[in-house]
Amino acid sequence: MTVQANDPGLSISAGSGTRIRPLLEWFARRAEAVAIGLVAILIGLALFSLFILVIGKSPVTLFQLMYTGGFGSWFSVQNSLSRAAPLLLTALCVALPARLGLVIIGGEGAVVLGGVAAAAAAMPLLGLVPPAVLFVFMGLAAMVIGGLWIGLAGFLRHYRGVNETISSLLLAYIAIALMNQFVEGPLRDPASLNKPSTRPLPAEYMMGDIPGMDVHWGLIIGILACILSWILMEATSYGFAARIAGGNVRAAQIQGLPVGKLITGFTAIAGSFAGLAGMVEVAAVQGSANASLAAGYGYTGILVAFLARHNPLAIIPVAILLGGIDASGGLIQRRMGLPDATVLVLQGTLFIVILFCETFYGRFRIFDPDLWKRSA
Amino acid sequence: MDESGIGFWGVPLAIFAGAIRVSTPFIFVSLGETITERSGRINLGLEGTLVFGAMSAYAVTVLTSSPWLGVLAAMATGAVFGLVHGWICKFPKVNDIAIGIAMMQFGLGLAFFLGKPFIQPAAPKLPSILLGGWSGIPQVQAALNINVLFFIGASLAVFLFWAFKNTRIGLTLRVVGDSTDAARAMGLSPDTVRLLATAVGSSLAAVGGAYLSLYYPGSWNEGISSGQGLMAVALVIFARWNPIGCFLAALLFGGAGALGPALQSVGVTQGYYLFYAAPYVLTLIILIITSSPTRSLAGAPGVLSLTK
Numbered sequence: 217m218t219v220q221a222n223d224p225g226l227s228i229s230a231g232s233g234t235r236i237r238p239l240l241e242w243f244a245r246r247a248e249a250v251a252i253g254l255v256a257i258l259i260g261l262a263l264f265s266l267f268i269l270v271i272g273k274s275p276v277t278l279f280q281l282m283y284t285g286g287f288g289s290w291f292s293v294q295n296s297l298s299r300a301a302p303l304l305l306t307a308l309c310v311a312l313p314a315r316l317g318l319v320i321i322g323g324e325g326a327v328v329l330g331g332v333a334a335a336a337a338a339m340p341l342l343g344l345v346p347p348a349v350l351f352v353f354m355g356l357a358a359m360v361i362g363g364l365w366i367g368l369a370g371f372l373r374h375y376r377g378v379n380e381t382i383s384s385l386l387l388a389y390i391a392i393a394l395m396n397q398f399v400e401g402p403l404r405d406p407a408s409l410n411k412p413s414t415r416p417l418p419a420e421y422m423m424g425d426i427p428g429m430d431v432h433w434g435l436i437i438g439i440l441a442c443i444l445s446w447i448l449m450e451a452t453s454y455g456f457a458a459r460i461a462g463g464n465v466r467a468a469q470i471q472g473l474p475v476g477k478l479i480t481g482f483t484a485i486a487g488s489f490a491g492l493a494g495m496v497e498v499a500a501v502q503g504s505a506n507a508s509l510a511a512g513y514g515y516t517g518i519l520v521a522f523l524a525r526h527n528p529l530a531i532i533p534v535a536i537l538l539g540g541i542d543a544s545g546g547l548i549q550r551r552m553g554l555p556d557a558t559v560l561v562l563q564g565t566l567f568i569v570i571l572f573c574e575t576f577y578g579r580f581r582i583f584d585p586d587l588w589k590r591s592a
Numbered sequence: 593m594d595e596s597g598i599g600f601w602g603v604p605l606a607i608f609a610g611a612i613r614v615s616t617p618f619i620f621v622s623l624g625e626t627i628t629e630r631s632g633r634i635n636l637g638l639e640g641t642l643v644f645g646a647m648s649a650y651a652v653t654v655l656t657s658s659p660w661l662g663v664l665a666a667m668a669t670g671a672v673f674g675l676v677h678g679w680i681c682k683f684p685k686v687n688d689i690a691i692g693i694a695m696m697q698f699g700l701g702l703a704f705f706l707g708k709p710f711i712q713p714a715a716p717k718l719p720s721i722l723l724g725g726w727s728g729i730p731q732v733q734a735a736l737n738i739n740v741l742f743f744i745g746a747s748l749a750v751f752l753f754w755a756f757k758n759t760r761i762g763l764t765l766r767v768v769g770d771s772t773d774a775a776r777a778m779g780l781s782p783d784t785v786r787l788l789a790t791a792v793g794s795s796l797a798a799v800g801g802a803y804l805s806l807y808y809p810g811s812w813n814e815g816i817s818s819g820q821g822l823m824a825v826a827l828v829i830f831a832r833w834n835p836i837g838c839f840l841a842a843l844l845f846g847g848a849g850a851l852g853p854a855l856q857s858v859g860v861t862q863g864y865y866l867f868y869a870a871p872y873v874l875t876l877i878i879l880i881i882t883s884s885p886t887r888s889l890a891g892a893p894g895v896l897s898l899t900k
Contacts, residue, residue: 378879378880382829575685
């Protein structure tokens with residue numbers, strides 16, 4: 217069968233096919249991911265609507281409120297963006313190891329220890345250095361401890377065969393206990409009575425807002441981290457090697473790739489991002505390290521990463537979407553009298569349906585590049 | 593005899609009492625997870641199942657004032673969660689670990705959502721058996737005041753140990769868990785076996801939750817679980833998929849968890865929070881010592897993705 221070349225982009229002949237094919241495949245794969253993702257979200261929303269109907273409330277009102285609360289006004293958009301900031305970083309803590317085939321669910325531990333490390337690093341430097349330098353030291357301290365914490369899970373996985381899901385989780389519980397110990401003990405500000413905290417940062421040492429917005433700099437840090445991670449994964453030889461190791465460990469080892477170093481390194485990078493989330497929380501939101509650091513950002517990050525299918529760039533819109541859902545919780549509670557857990561139910565439903573829809577990848581021939589070639 | 597009469601003897605006694613009191617939910621959850629994992633599947637969502645079980649047990653007990661009906665209700669809801677997990681996981685390309693995390697978030701959210709009206713009312717507790725009547729020391733009496741569910745859990749561990757080896761159901765479960773192909777060749781349906789194993793495992797986990805809300809600490813609130821459902825997965829590896837091992841591991845874990853409060857009761861308050869981490873540190877160390885990068889764990893079901 218001869219191929220009609222009516223569109224230069226799709227013209228396939230023996231000569232040009234090899235050049236067009238990768239582009240076509242790339243496009244088909246993206247189209248499949250977007251289509252299946254959107255359908256999954258619609259199914260999830262439909263199931264959630266059913267649940268809301270069963271308990272006798274109107275899903276239409278709920279979704280309207282969700283939109284108003286999350287994205288309806290400039291104020292709510294800014295609120296959503298602020299909530300998205302830590303999620304960008306904790307999602308990377310799941311997404312990067314996932315590309316190597318590892319399921320890390322203990323990002324929460326790196327967040328809380330990152331926050332404690334940042335607060336501890338700030339103490340001796342207050343008044344000695346300008347805020348920008350202080351933030352660099354706080355960020356480095358947080359990233360080092362976060363990187364060590366999650367990197368340990370990767371290290372144990374490769375060199376001792378300890379399951380990384382379990383070890384990262386155990387490490388998260390240990391981290392929270394350590395945080396409580398530090399915050400109640402050596403690092404405690406004697407003035408913090410009801411809620412033990414480290415000494416608060418003075419106002420001039422707080423990381424402020426992005427100019428013209430009511431959103432702190434954490435958002436920019438998070439977006440930059442996502443872009444850098446994407447470049448690392450897609451455009452460097454390290455990322456390429458990591459993806460090979462994630463696809464087939466044996467093949468990677470036969471190729472002579474340093475799988476152990478890749479796993480340890482990438483989990484450490486992932487952990488350092490989660491640690492940075494803790495630093496942002498201290499420097500931009502709380503002003504001190506305290507139990508509020510364990511607010512569940514690490515766990516919501518898991519959801520964000522899976523929804524984004526571990527693509528660092530896709531994490532940005534997904535985190536903002538979930539930040540918006542999160543931000544609308546209060547409004548739903550006030551206007552409809554529904555518990556604040558409504559948002560959790562919606563998140564859980566979406567999470568299950570989206571994972572379930574993984575099964576549809578490769579099932580629909582419409583996304584098969586070969587089909588397009590023939591019909592073109 | 594007065595409070596201080598037994599002095600530092602109170603520490604081992606409190607650890608013993610704590611081990612029994614704290615371990616019961618761990619026994620049920622880890623036995624449940626053992627059943628599921630023996631069939632070759634991991635259910636990481638037991639934390640959600642456990643908390644939902646705690647909520648439904650408490651709610652039904654408040655409404656009917658019968659704690660045993662509460663336990664039954666928890667088992668039923670647990671089975672439903674397990675069926676959902678098992679059904680979703682039978683589809684190709686679906687990752688059982690990820691679905692577990694999702695089910696956990698869903699279960700927690702739903703439990704908090706539906707459980708909101710039940711935070712205030714009080715529910716009758718599950719009965720316990722007084723074994724300490726022979727002693728005049730109140731601490732000893734309190735330590736030997738043991739809940740019925742603990743004995744049920746202990747007997748269940750022994751029963752499962754026997755059943756895995758000696759019953760048709762136990763052998764079926766193990767074949768399916770060790771080799772999907774061998775099971776198919778024998779005419780078994782691996783998906784159905786795993787579906788049922790996940791449902792049974794989940795309903796046991798929910799009993800663990802019922803213990804939390806109906807006995808110790810004996811109330812329903814959103815912070816009722818301190819990760820018992822998640823820890824179960826680690827305990828099962830630690831126990832090498834052996835039900836009696838699960839029972840012992842749960843006791844050890846409960847005892848380690850009771851260390852902090854026990855020391856605090858005799859005036860040792862230094863490093864209080866670090867003692868909270870003791871069970872997790874202990875589990876991690878044991879995992880590090882016993883794992884190996886070159887071979888899968890002894891006793892691990894062959895199909896299990898956890899150990900690959």
